[in-house]
Amino acid sequence: MMKSLPITIDSVRKTYGSYVALDDVSLDIQAGEFLTLLGPSGSGKTTLLMALAGFVRPDSGKLLLDDRDITRLAPNKRDIGIVFQNYALFPHMNVLANVEYPLALRKTPKVEARQRALDTLARVKLEGLSERNIAALSGGQRQRVALARAIVFEPRVMLMDEPLSALDKNLRETMQYEIRRLHDDLGITTIYVTHDQREALIMSDRVAVMNSGRIQQIDTPQQIYDRPSTRFVAEFMGEANIVAPGSVRRIDGADPSREALMIRAESFHLDAKLVGRDGVALDGTLCAKAFRGENWLLTLALDGGQEILVCIPAALASGCAELTTGQRVTAYAPAAKVHAIPGARA
Amino acid sequence: MLEAYPDNRLSRILLWSFCALVMAFLMLPTMVVVPLSFSSSNLLEFPPRAYSLRWYETLFGSATWMAALRTSLILGALTAMIAVPLGLLACISINRLGGKAAVAIQGVLLTPSIVPGILLAIGLFFVLAAQHLVGTLFGVLVGHVVLAIPVACVVLLPALARFDWNQVQAARSLGANWARAIGGIIVPQLQISLLSATLMAFLTSLDESVISIFVASGQNSTLPKLMFLSLRDQIDPTIAAISTLWTVIVVAVVLIVTLRQKS
Known part of the structure; x- marks a missing residue:
C-alpha cells in the first residue's frame, strides 16, 4: 500500500473573462477515498481537476495536499498521477518506455x-505487450498503459479525466470494475471526473455533483440518488418527478408535505398493497406507455396538469399491457422513496 | 495522379513534353553557368570555345573566395542553430497563447520576411552601427537570424498545431520540467519539421546578400556579397566556377536532408 494523502480544496475560484468556471469551490477529500466529480459539460469539473494537476492556476483560494499548500506548485513537483481522456501516451516510445518514463x-x-514497469504492466494485465508500439494497441490496451504510467511512480493522488469515455459500453463496464479494484489494492486517493451518472454511482465512495462552477451536493452515491439536495441534482441523476405537494395525497390521509417532492420514476407501484400506509398516491390520466424490455414507462398527466414518468418493472407489470391511454391511473410510492427537496418549488 | 486524364499516346506525349519544358525553363538559368565555369577563355562566353579547369584552380587558390565560402557556411550553420530553437520556443508560445494575441504576435514575428530586404538591411545597419557591430560576423549573424526565425516558424507552426498538447501535460504530471518536456516529448515528434526548418534557415542565410552587403566587410564577406562585388569589378569565369560549386553544395545539402526524411 502506498501512503496516500488527503486533499483540501478551499474556496477555489477561477474565471475566464466574465465566465466563472469555478465559483468558490470547497471540498475535502479523505486519504484513500475514491471521489467522483460529476456534472454536465461546462460545469467546472475538468477545470477543478486541472487546477489540482497544476495546469490551471486559481484566481483565489487554496489547494492543500495533506497540509502542504500546492496552489502554486509546478505540475512536475506535485507527484500526482493523471489519466487523460485521450490517454496522451507518447507515440514515439513503446509501451515499456512510456511506463518507465516517470521513473527515468x-x-x-x-x-x-x-x-x-514490468510489474505495473502485469498489474494492469498487459504482460507480454511491453515492446509494442502505441499505434499497435487497441483502445482498451492504451487505457491500461495510461493507467500503468500514472501509477508506476507511486503517486500519492490520482486524477482521472473521463478516462473511459472513448471505450465501447462493454469494455467501459469492465474497466470501471478494474479501476475501482486497482484503487482498492493501492489505496490511493483518487479523483475521477465523469459526466456519466451510472459510472459515478458504480465507482465512487462519494460523488460531488457540479453545475455552473459550483458543487451542488457531495454525498455517497445512494444519498445523491435518493436524497438530492437540489432540483438540479434530482433531475441530473435520473428520471426524477418533482411534483407540487398539492398533487400528492397520503394514503393514510395525513397532512402532505409543504415542499416540492421528488419521486423517481422507478419508485412507483400501481398496486397500493406494495406501498405502506404512510405511502403516497398520485392520481392522473395515462397519456402514453412504452415497453422498454426490463420495464414499462408510463406517462401520467396529473390532475394539476403536470406530467410524470412512472416506471414499472416488467416482472410487476402484469396489468400494464392492458392499460389504454386516457384511462385513470393511480401511482403509489412508499414514504421512504418520497423526498422533499429543501427550498424547491415544483 | 494522372488517371483523371484521357489515356492515349498523344495526350501523354503532350503532357510529358510540357513538363519537360517547364523543368528546362526552371533549370537552364542555373545550368548555363556550369559549362561557362569549365571554359578556358578569359571572358564569360557561351558556348565556351575550349574547356579547362583553370578557373577552378584560380578559385581554390584564392584566399578571398575560400574565406568567403567558409564564412557563408559557418554563418548558415550558426543561423540555423540559433533561429530554429528560438523559432520553436516562439511557436510553442503562440500555440499555447491562442486567440487574437497569438495572431498579433505571429504577425509581428513574420514581418522580417514580409518587409523588403533592403529596408530591413538599412534598419539593421543603423541598429548595429549604434552598437559598433557593423562589419562584424556577429552583426551579420544577427541579421540572418532575424530573417531565418520567420522562415523556421512558417514550417513549425502548422506542425505544432497538429501536436497533441495533452502529451506535454502528461509529461509534466509525470515529473518532467519544461525543458525535459520539450526535449523529450515535443522535439522527437517534430523531428521532420525541425529538420526542414533547420534546412530552410540554413538556406536563408546562405542565400542572403542584401544584409551582407550592408553589414559584412573585409574578411567577413559572405559568398553572395563577394559574388556581387566581383561581378561589378571584374568579369571572369571564376564567378561561374564558384556558382557551380555553390549550386552543387546547396543541392547536396537539400538532397541529403530530403533523403534522410524519406528514410
Missing part, C-alpha cells in the same frame, strides 16, 4: 525501473 525522470536505477 526520477533517476530510478535502470534495472529497478524496468522491474517496476
Whole structure:
C-alpha cells in the first residue's frame, strides 16, 4: 500500500473573462477515498481537476495536499498521477518506455525501473505487450498503459479525466470494475471526473455533483440518488418527478408535505398493497406507455396538469399491457422513496 | 495522379513534353553557368570555345573566395542553430497563447520576411552601427537570424498545431520540467519539421546578400556579397566556377536532408 494523502480544496475560484468556471469551490477529500466529480459539460469539473494537476492556476483560494499548500506548485513537483481522456501516451516510445518514463525522470536505477514497469504492466494485465508500439494497441490496451504510467511512480493522488469515455459500453463496464479494484489494492486517493451518472454511482465512495462552477451536493452515491439536495441534482441523476405537494395525497390521509417532492420514476407501484400506509398516491390520466424490455414507462398527466414518468418493472407489470391511454391511473410510492427537496418549488 | 486524364499516346506525349519544358525553363538559368565555369577563355562566353579547369584552380587558390565560402557556411550553420530553437520556443508560445494575441504576435514575428530586404538591411545597419557591430560576423549573424526565425516558424507552426498538447501535460504530471518536456516529448515528434526548418534557415542565410552587403566587410564577406562585388569589378569565369560549386553544395545539402526524411 502506498501512503496516500488527503486533499483540501478551499474556496477555489477561477474565471475566464466574465465566465466563472469555478465559483468558490470547497471540498475535502479523505486519504484513500475514491471521489467522483460529476456534472454536465461546462460545469467546472475538468477545470477543478486541472487546477489540482497544476495546469490551471486559481484566481483565489487554496489547494492543500495533506497540509502542504500546492496552489502554486509546478505540475512536475506535485507527484500526482493523471489519466487523460485521450490517454496522451507518447507515440514515439513503446509501451515499456512510456511506463518507465516517470521513473527515468526520477533517476530510478535502470534495472529497478524496468522491474517496476514490468510489474505495473502485469498489474494492469498487459504482460507480454511491453515492446509494442502505441499505434499497435487497441483502445482498451492504451487505457491500461495510461493507467500503468500514472501509477508506476507511486503517486500519492490520482486524477482521472473521463478516462473511459472513448471505450465501447462493454469494455467501459469492465474497466470501471478494474479501476475501482486497482484503487482498492493501492489505496490511493483518487479523483475521477465523469459526466456519466451510472459510472459515478458504480465507482465512487462519494460523488460531488457540479453545475455552473459550483458543487451542488457531495454525498455517497445512494444519498445523491435518493436524497438530492437540489432540483438540479434530482433531475441530473435520473428520471426524477418533482411534483407540487398539492398533487400528492397520503394514503393514510395525513397532512402532505409543504415542499416540492421528488419521486423517481422507478419508485412507483400501481398496486397500493406494495406501498405502506404512510405511502403516497398520485392520481392522473395515462397519456402514453412504452415497453422498454426490463420495464414499462408510463406517462401520467396529473390532475394539476403536470406530467410524470412512472416506471414499472416488467416482472410487476402484469396489468400494464392492458392499460389504454386516457384511462385513470393511480401511482403509489412508499414514504421512504418520497423526498422533499429543501427550498424547491415544483 | 494522372488517371483523371484521357489515356492515349498523344495526350501523354503532350503532357510529358510540357513538363519537360517547364523543368528546362526552371533549370537552364542555373545550368548555363556550369559549362561557362569549365571554359578556358578569359571572358564569360557561351558556348565556351575550349574547356579547362583553370578557373577552378584560380578559385581554390584564392584566399578571398575560400574565406568567403567558409564564412557563408559557418554563418548558415550558426543561423540555423540559433533561429530554429528560438523559432520553436516562439511557436510553442503562440500555440499555447491562442486567440487574437497569438495572431498579433505571429504577425509581428513574420514581418522580417514580409518587409523588403533592403529596408530591413538599412534598419539593421543603423541598429548595429549604434552598437559598433557593423562589419562584424556577429552583426551579420544577427541579421540572418532575424530573417531565418520567420522562415523556421512558417514550417513549425502548422506542425505544432497538429501536436497533441495533452502529451506535454502528461509529461509534466509525470515529473518532467519544461525543458525535459520539450526535449523529450515535443522535439522527437517534430523531428521532420525541425529538420526542414533547420534546412530552410540554413538556406536563408546562405542565400542572403542584401544584409551582407550592408553589414559584412573585409574578411567577413559572405559568398553572395563577394559574388556581387566581383561581378561589378571584374568579369571572369571564376564567378561561374564558384556558382557551380555553390549550386552543387546547396543541392547536396537539400538532397541529403530530403533523403534522410524519406528514410
